[in-house]
């Protein structure tokens with residue numbers, strides 16, 4: 001059996017994970033179990049989100065996270081749920097979370113894996129019922145099992161990811177992930193409590209005519225980005241910016257398009273975080289035939305130096321990302 005195993009739409013996530021694991025005779029099942037643990041937490045968070053308007057879980061939590069951003073109650077709930085699921089699952093020794101200043105040791109010193117996670121991205125949109133998402137990366141530890149994970153385990157380049165994915169809590173809830181052999185999307189049926197394969201082998205169009213960027217910061221964009229935005233306008237492209245990374249990314253992945261969060265006056269290194277936003281989506285988009293750079297370097301080749309470091313993100317259809325890089329390159333040459 002090879003990994004080109006084509007499973008029919010409607011296959012459950014559990015069966016899909018099992019059948020894909022069978023394609024790898026040496027697989028021991030820990031990564032499969034870890035993916036199930038993430039799916040379980042996603043189901044629980046989905047339930048909390050769907051009840052947000054009914055329970056007192058919307059609005060601000062009253063504290064700020066390491067980013068200095070006001071935590072929303074559901075940010076904190078999602079963080080607790082994912083950490084608990086990963087700790088109880090036993091496969092993960094250490095976690096990096098957007099909501100936690102330092103790395104979290106789960107106590108699973110035999111765990112083979114590290115997870116970097118943004119438990120609930122775009123959570124400021126919760127109160128206005130806009131789609132939000134969870135983003136995760138999975139790495140194999142480089143240190144010996146039998147002790148807590150190390151900072152070296154955590155600060156690995158994106159090319160060392162063994163899996164990555166996101167959950168989008170939108171008009172329907174979907175989990176989209178890759179283990180390096182293509183990208184597959186699963187839609188959640190809450191009446192059955194199951195994710196079902198709905199988007200097998202996702203491939204992203206090589207180009208598109210949708211661009212996602214916050215033009216409110218236009219005046220402080222790098223010159224090359226300004227030129228690209230003007231190119232989009234002259235080309236009659238559609239501007240689509242939801243203000244929720246996972247929602248913008250998911251639309252562009254399926255339909256073609258580009259998402260740009262460049263360096264701005266307010267975010268001189270960009271706003272998005274390398275470890276638990278950019279790397280995960282970069283892995284997915286590359287597996288789907290797209291591209292992700294910081295404008296000058298492939299995102300997944302960037303060597304992390306800090307847990308919560310930010311970087312500019314240009315991600316989506318290859319031809320569109322290439323165009324932005326052309327403008328940025330000519331800026332450098334002219335400069």
Ligand code: P6P
Nearest residue numbers: 121122123214243244245246271
């Ligand atoms: P801005 C949400 O806070 C987020 O991290 C992404 O989900 C979203 O794309 C971006 O920030 C929005 O940032 O500065 O345009 O409001």
